[in-house]
Amino acid sequence: MDSHTVGVLGGGQLGRMLVEAAHRLNIKVAILDSENAPAKQINQIAAAAHITGSFANAEDVRHFAAKADVLTYEIEHVDTQVLEALDSESPFVEDSQSWRRIQPSWRTIRQIQDKFVQKQHFAENGIPTADSKGVGTTSPQGLKEIGLELGGLPIMLKARTQAYDGRGNYPIMNLSDIEPALRALADRPLYAERWASFKKELAVMVVKTKQEANVDTYEQITLPFPVTETIHTDSICKLTFTPPRGVPIKIQRQAQDLARKAVASFEGTGVFGVELFLLEDDSIIVNEIAPRPHNSGHYTIEACHMSQYEAHLRAILPGLADTIEPGATDLAVNAAVMLNILGGPEPNSHLLVAKAALKVPGAKIHLYGKGDGRPGRKMGHITIVGKSMSEVERKIHPLIITADSVRAHKHSERTSDEAIQATADELLKLNPAPPEKPLLAIVMGSDTDLATLRPGLELLDKMPIPYLVTITSAHRTPQHMLNFGKAAASRGFKAIVAAAGGAAHLPGMMASETTVPVIGCPVKASSMDGLDSLFAIVQMPRGIPVATVGIANSTNAILLAARIIGTSEPxxxxxxxxxxxxxxxxxxxxxxxxxxxxxxxxxxxxxxxxxxxx
CATH class of the missing domain: 1.10.287 (Helix Hairpins)
Structure with a gap:
């Protein structure tokens, strides 16, 4: 597919998945890492070009660069001094006068390596992020003053370099935390960050296909993957849910745009992982960026038209970057969930999670070949895709329980698999799988409408459709009704049946607030035999459609809703x-x-x- 050899600085799990994507395209990938690194285990195509060494060692990097046409990264903790020297000596791919050998640029890596410099870069480019200040003193009094400048406690104290998975972060909730924080992060360059009170952590993988940095042209030089919701435990990503649960489409689009602008501000091509905070007021800020594929994007392998790994390879190669078209990074399924498999108390404790996944239809298991596990070490991941978030949540639930049981025993000595499994069995009894989330909502303005709906509900009970029946009035509880409509799509409803009599505003007002199909069921009132309700529902203004059935014909309303749902539910x-x-x-x-x-x-x-x- 491409004659160039890609040299990857780092050969862990991300490098391994890069190699898997490269094999499908006949792209040669060479690895600089330890002898039995995960990426090397499955890569024989360019085995002669592999180097056993360190991506942080200048001589190893220089030796490795002589064997690769394009250099990229699996980890950003690399020696940028040698990369700068290599770029000055031989900046372009051999058969190109404009495509640079190092992608993304070494300048980008250097900016991102220092998280405080990264924050300053965001501020200079108009990218919203948490306010931060460099910590130039290790005295408690100095940090107290910085905290006041940032709006008071709490604040987050962070190491500027060599920090990941929460290592290097220390929350300062009150004055008594200052001295322990300084001791924990002693002898490291530090900065303090304003506390971000977020309600969700989000992430967006962004592929950049043009080499220039230009925030103003972000739409032309970047493509976003879907927004994903990330769940962290002990500062390590535990789960991702795609699309994010309960986040309106409008906010997801804002998150994608912000992520694209942040990535567009850096030089070079490739995939970038952008971590975001969704704040309590629904505003979004950038937390930090990784200039490479990212743990939060593992789901893309099964869930998107193109994985983040294929996108990265194509974006960094001169002959393939322009082949990534809009739509290539979109979801190919309705929902996806990813669970990280972390090491436990024994070398093979993590395999309990993988073995449990073998019994879950559709679960895709990725083990990284790292050998013995240890507590908190990422040993693999599991992805499940499906027709709805409810479906994938139910399927992943027992695997989350098993993973939690491994974690519960992580500090135990010589814990048996049987003991971990016993914990899992007990936790599953206390926390059974969640019920299926309703796909159909049946709403009525008053409980007097229930008599009209009863025949349809009796038929609905025979169908394989989880549903919700509730009361919300366009006149007596208008705000509740509007909120219900606004949240309907994010709650997973695929159709709404709304019964109303008299003026019958409920179906139309519901339809004005949701993208979910609404079916109106006119209720026969004491006057006009329900004709007033029928006319009110059927005569909707252009642009706000409501399907309408005959007066009091709830059976047809339910059957029509079932046909709508059936288009995606076999x-x-x-x-x-x-x-x-x-x-x-x-x-x-x-x-x-x-x-x-x-x-x-x-x-x-x-x-x-x-x-x-x-």
Whole structure:
């Protein structure tokens, strides 16, 4: 696919997945890392170009660079001095006068390596991030004054370099935390950061396909992957949910745009992992950036049209960067969840999680070949994709329980697999799998409308559709009704049946606040026989559609909702097909009886007919 050899500085799990993506495209990848690094274990195509050494050692990097056409990174803790020298000596790929050998640029790596410099870079480029100040003194009094300048405690004290997975961070919640924080991070360059009170941690993988840095042209030089929600335990990413749960599409688009602008401010091409905070007021700030594929983007392997690893390889190669088209980074499924497999008390404790995943249909297991595990070490991950977030949450639940059980024993000595499994069994009893989230909402303005809905609800009970029935009035609880509509899509509803009588504003007002299809069911009131409700629902203004069934025909409302849901739910579609066949069979049976017995007898047998015949 491409004749250039890609040299990767680092051969851990990210390098391993880069190699897997490269193999599918016949791209040669050489690795600089230890002898049995995970990436080297599965890579024989360019084995002769591998170097056993350190990506932080200048001589090893120089020796390695002589064997590669393009240099990139699996980890940003590299020696940028030697990269700067290499760039000055031979800046461009051999057969190009403009495509640089080092992607992303060594300047980008140097800026990102120092997290305080990274924060200053964001501020200079108009990228919202938490306010921060360099800590030029190790005295408690100096840090107290800095805290006051940042708006008071709490603040976060951070190491500027060589920090990852929460290592190098120390929260200062009150004055008594200052001295322990300074002792914990002694002899390291530090900075203090304003406390970010966030309600969710988000991440966006961004692929940059042009070498220049220009925030103003971010839409032309970057493409975003979907927004993912990240869950951390002990400062290590535990889970990702894509798309993020309960985050409106509008905010997801804002997160993607912010991530793209942040990435566009740096030189060079490749995939960048952007960590974001969604604050309590729904504003978004950038936390930090990784100039490489990222743990939060593992889900892309199974869930997107193109994985972050393929995107990175294509973006850094001169002949492939322009082949990444809009849409290539989009989700190919409705929902995905990723669970990190972390080491436990024994060398193979983590394998309990992988073995449990073998029993979960659709679970994709990635083990990294790192050998013996240890507490907190990333040993692999599991991804599950599905038709809905509810489906993947239910499937991943027992695996989360097993992973939590491994973690609960991480400080135990000589803990057996049986003991960990016993903990998992007990936790699962206390915390069973969540029920399926409803796909269909049935709303009514008053409990008096329940009588109209009852026939449809009785039919719905026979369908494989989880549902919610509730009361929300356009007139008595208007704000609750509007909030329900706004949140309907993010809650996973695929259709809404709204029953209303009289002025019957409920279906229309609900439809004005949601992208979910709304089906109106007119209720027959004491006056006008429900015609007023029918006319009110069916005569919606252009641009706000509401499907409408006959007066009091909740059965048709439910069946129409089921057909909408069935377009993406095979089990529902199968039920509907069986239901249609049953009606066909029953009607043909009635015709046969009528023809053979005559209408006089048939009429007398009417009382004995099944309800479904009537």
């Amino acid at each position: 089990k529902v579609q199968e039920w509907l097909a069986a239901h249609l066949q049953q009606m066909d069979d029953e009607n043909m049976a009635k015709a046969a009886r009528l023809e053979s017995e005559g209408w006089q007898t048939y009429k007398k047998l009417d009382q004995a007919m099944p309800l479904s015949f009537k």
